[in-house]
Amino acid sequence: MMSDQPPGQGAGAGEDQGASLLEPTGVPHLDDILGGGLPRGALVIVAGPPGSGKTTLANQMAFAAAERGRRVLVLSALSEPTSKLLDHLRGFRFFNQNLIGDPLQFLSLEHFLRQGLEATSTGLLATAKAARADFVVLDGFRGVRGVDPDPQRARQFLYDVGTTLSLQGATTVITSEADARDPAFYPELTTADVIIGLHFTLENVRHERGLEAIKIRGGGPLPGLHSLILNAEGMTVYPRLEVRLPSGRGMPPVAGDRPEDPGRLPRATFDLPELDALLTGGLTRHTSTLLAGSPGVGKTHLAVHFALAGIHAGEPVVFLGFRETAAQLDYRAELVGLGEAWRAALASRGGLTLLRDDPLELDPDQVADRLLGVLDRTGAQRLVLDSLAELEEAVCERSTGKRWRNYLVALLAALRARGVTLLVVTETPAAIATDLRFAAEATAVLAENVLLLQQIAEHGQLRRVLAVVKTRFSAHTAGLREFVITESHGVRVWPASPDHPSWGAESPPSTALGR
Amino acid sequence: METPERFLVLIVEDEGSIAGVVSAFVEDLGYHAMVAPHGVAALEMARVRWPALVLTDYMMPLMSGSRLVAELRAEAVSGGHTMPPIILMSAVSPGLSELAGADVVLPKPFDLAQVEALLERFLGRPA
Numbered sequence: 001m002m003s004d005q006p007p008g009q010g011a012g013a014g015e016d017q018g019a020s021l022l023e024p025t026g027v028p029h030l031d032d033i034l035g036g037g038l039p040r041g042a043l044v045i046v047a048g049p050p051g052s053g054k055t056t057l058a059n060q061m062a063f064a065a066a067e068r069g070r071r072v073l074v075l076s077a078l079s080e081p082t083s084k085l086l087d088h089l090r091g092f093r094f095f096n097q098n099l100i101g102d103p104l105q106f107l108s109l110e111h112f113l114r115q116g117l118e119a120t121s122t123g124l125l126a127t128a129k130a131a132r133a134d135f136v137v138l139d140g141f142r143g144v145r146g147v148d149p150d151p152q153r154a155r156q157f158l159y160d161v162g163t164t165l166s167l168q169g170a171t172t173v174i175t176s177e178a179d180a181r182d183p184a185f186y187p188e189l190t191t192a193d194v195i196i197g198l199h200f201t202l203e204n205v206r207h208e209r210g211l212e213a214i215k216i217r218g219g220g221p222l223p224g225l226h227s228l229i230l231n232a233e234g235m236t237v238y239p240r241l242e243v244r245l246p247s248g249r250g251m252p253p254v255a256g257d258r259p260e261d262p263g264r265l266p267r268a269t270f271d272l273p274e275l276d277a278l279l280t281g282g283l284t285r286h287t288s289t290l291l292a293g294s295p296g297v298g299k300t301h302l303a304v305h306f307a308l309a310g311i312h313a314g315e316p317v318v319f320l321g322f323r324e325t326a327a328q329l330d331y332r333a334e335l336v337g338l339g340e341a342w343r344a345a346l347a348s349r350g351g352l353t354l355l356r357d358d359p360l361e362l363d364p365d366q367v368a369d370r371l372l373g374v375l376d377r378t379g380a381q382r383l384v385l386d387s388l389a390e391l392e393e394a395v396c397e398r399s400t401g402k403r404w405r406n407y408l409v410a411l412l413a414a415l416r417a418r419g420v421t422l423l424v425v426t427e428t429p430a431a432i433a434t435d436l437r438f439a440a441e442a443t444a445v446l447a448e449n450v451l452l453l454q455q456i457a458e459h460g461q462l463r464r465v466l467a468v469v470k471t472r473f474s475a476h477t478a479g480l481r482e483f484v485i486t487e488s489h490g491v492r493v494w495p496a497s498p499d500h501p502s503w504g505a506e507s508p509p510s511t512a513l514g515r
Numbered sequence: 516m517e518t519p520e521r522f523l524v525l526i527v528e529d530e531g532s533i534a535g536v537v538s539a540f541v542e543d544l545g546y547h548a549m550v551a552p553h554g555v556a557a558l559e560m561a562r563v564r565w566p567a568l569v570l571t572d573y574m575m576p577l578m579s580g581s582r583l584v585a586e587l588r589a590e591a592v593s594g595g596h597t598m599p600p601i602i603l604m605s606a607v608s609p610g611l612s613e614l615a616g617a618d619v620v621l622p623k624p625f626d627l628a629q630v631e632a633l634l635e636r637f638l639g640r641p642a
Contacts, residue, residue, distance in 0.1 A: 075576075081530050082574070083623040086606045101607030105574045108530045111552035112576070127576035 023171060026064020026094070027057065029237045029369070032244075033211070033226055035219040039193060042217070043162030044173045045141075047180035047189075048198030053209065053230050054175035055085070056092070057198070058137045060234040061173060063094045065135040066104040073133040074106045075124060077113060077143030082106045085139075092234045105131060109143070117148045117157050125164050134170045141176040141188075151187050158191040180214055193217040199225065206361060208398065211237050227365040238365035242403075242410040262286040263473060268382060268421040270302065271309035274493035278468045278477045283449060285381075287473060288412050288422040290388075293453030297464055298485050299425045300324065302453070303384045304333055304342065305491055306423045307352060310382040311345045317352050317382040318374055320367075322359040322390035329354070336490040353378050362394035364407060368414075375418055383415060387425040408446055428454070448472035453483075466493065522546040522641050524634065525566035527557040527583060528604070529575045537570065540627050545641030546634060554578025558586050565596045568637050570630070573605035573615060580605065581615035588616070600637040602630075 022037035031037045038044060038061075046054045059074060066072045076082055086106060089095050100106070112123035128136055138144070138161070145154045158174070165172045178185045180197035189195055192215065199210035209228040213221030227238040267282025276282045283289055293299045303319075310317040321329065333342035345352035353374055357367060375383065385391070395404045415422050424447070450469040455462050464483050468476040483493040524546050528534035531552070538548040549564065551557035553575045561569075569587065573580035584601050591598040603617035604625060613620075619633055 081533060083533075083606055087624075098608050098610075101573055101605070101611040105579070106606070107574055107576050109576075110531050111529055114531070123576055130577055131579075 023070075024064065024068070025061050026067070027060055027235050027237060028233075029226075029239055030211070030235075033213050033222045033237060033239055034194070034196075035213075035216055035221050038171055038173075039216075039218065040171055041166040041169060042171055042193035043158065043166065043191065044171070044194040044196065045180075045189065045192040046173060046175045046196045046198065047178045047185065049179065049200055050177060052198035052200035053228070053235055054177070054198055055139055056089075056230065057196075057235050058139055058173050058175050059085075059089055060092070060094050062104060062135065062137045063096060063099065065171075066099045067096065070103065070135045071131060071133050072104045072135045072137070073128055073131050074104070074137040074139060075109050075127070076106065076139045077109045078140035079143065082108055091232065093232055094234045105133075109138075113143060113147050117144070117153055120144060120147065121157055121160050124161060128165060128170060129168065133165075134168075136165055136170050136172045138172065138174045141174050142178075145176075151184070155187045155191055158188055162191060162193075180212070189215070198228070203398075227363050229363070229366065238363065238369045241365055241368040241414070242406045245410055245413055266313075268306075269309050269313070270305050271312060272305060272491060272493050274481060274495055275466070275483075275491075278481065278493075279449075279471065280475045280477075283421055283423070284471070284473045285421050286416050286419050287448040288415065288424065288446070289449035289451060290426055290447035291423055291451050291453070292426045292428050293466075294428050294455055297453045297455055298483070298491060299427075299453055300329075300332060300386055301336060301485055301491050302451075303386055303423055303425055304329070304338060307382065307384050308338060308341050308345060311341075311351045315351070315382055316378045316380040317345070317384070318355060318371070318378060318380040319352060319384045319386070320355045320357075320371055321384075321386045322357055322362070323386055326354055326356060333490075335487070336485055337488040338490050353380065359390040359393070361397075362390065364391060364394045364398070367391065367394065368407075368411060372414055372418075375415075375420060381420060383420050383422045385422065385424040387427060389427060405446070412446060428452070449474075520565060521567055522638055523549065523564060523566045523568075524638075525549045525551065525557060525561060525569045525571075525599075527551045527554060527569065527571035527575065527580065529553055529572060537627070537630065540630065541570075541634070544631060544634065546638065552576075554580065554583035554586070557583055558590070561587060561590065562594075565594070566599050568599050568602065568634065570602045570604060573603055573607045573611070580617075581611075584616045602633055 021040050023040055024031050024037045025034070046057055048054050062072045062074050076085060107127065109120060109124065112120040144157060148154065162172055180195055194217065195215040197212040197214050199212065201208050209230060210225040211228045212225050222239050222243045224240050224243055226240050229236045262285040265285040268285055269276045269282035291299050291302060307317045307319050324332065330339065330342060333339045344350050346354060355371065355374060392404055395407050449471045451466060452469050453464065453466045456465050465480045466483055467480050468478065479496065481493050481496060483491055486492050522545070524541050526534055526538050526541065526548055528537065529552050534550045538550050541548045549560050549566065551560050555577045557571065571580045571583055580603055588598060590596070601617045602619045602621055603615055604621045604623055606623045621629060
């Protein structure tokens, strides 16, 4: 089996040489988590409770290896016929009937198991040799362990099988129904070069899956628990966003080093002259802006303006929404005279990519992965996120509230590294206020710029007002500005009135919505 | 009196449960069953009692069904035996089954009625 190497010497130092000794798992993103893939000749244990996906994961790797031309042997110690296993696997997209038989074989160890551990080891190794297998899966180590209750004998079995197969050049994956952190399992774990732990729990009414790269001998896996999805594609892993950044693994190379000084780049405008003037020309590039406001005040309309301004400037834009459907956004744009521009932007080559997820059992790492993938694919320079609450809910639902800040920091860093200017919508609780209030929540602290929208009751009328509360890398004009939402031009920000907070002689036209 | 070998069926299957069910069924129909867990054992059994028909899995430990068929052909030539009909029970693709030199492919999971029909076709009904 593999010799110990200094930690962190896997995919890091000597990367070119190290990379050739790793083989891909065929499971999306799992190679990133493992530090490049499975070390060739390694003994890999996949441990997890019933239903956690051990068999699916191991067989997905087996099919991927067979597709790459490796000679693969899947040996079952489970108490079900291999035909049943094949029927189960047929439902997954990674299944390829043409591989079955050659180069991928499915065999049962039942005959050998009846004769004891030693016979099982001998039979297994002889079969692997006869098949010239260079990727071996042993599915159901519990069945093997059940033959002899002595844990030392089980450990010896693993050692004999792992060593011999490694010497023959084969990578071996063994699935084991066990909690990878159960001390009773430790004697077996010490034999393994790689340990992958699968988690499968019932949280309230939801099943939640996770994957942990517990040990990679000689390598540096991405730490912690990562999201795991099981569907018709098979297994897909989504690395935890926070740990993707420091190592750079799992993050595609960013175009250039973004050496431009954001302060020297043209501002990201709203194409609303009064608002852009308040911002000294627009938002500083590569910053994040919180667009906060009470319900129904016009945040999404303003966000649409920001997106369309980017399109108008020739910049690709991504709009990530959790609230309104595509049809609702289209209707909203239509309502304020921006429908044609919106639809043109969404058309092929229009420059606007609309991503939409229902705010239902969202997986925050899956959302981040999809978002960053689209940003990289489109080269988008502006991102609108509507809204922050759903993303926060998704993070806090699956972990403690402590994760939210770290997740947000990681997301903002990822966006900054890509040179994306972010506008994120968030709701403030008060619908109508007689004075502007803004609490310095953790979210606001992280955002470089804050725009606040509210409805104010004045002289028996409701007025919409906005204020630039904060800009970190730029000057801005403080003070309230009234704005309206028109049927023909969307949001219109009125010039400053000479008397603050009263509004002066110029009144908004009667076509303004909400009046 | 018919020699038992005329109705001797060699069942080669690494999964004991399937081998058990098929052999019991074959015996119930009046044929005689020999069961081997893999190709190596099957070849040894055949050298002692030459079968009239071989019902074999394709994917087996130690020796695959394809290799077993090739070995039986060689044994038939050297021993002066008639090559028995080969029924391949397997989940492999049809193309691979053809390469194995089987006379008939019985895709898994199969119906025991299909086994009965094939036995009758190749061996006739025992008295």
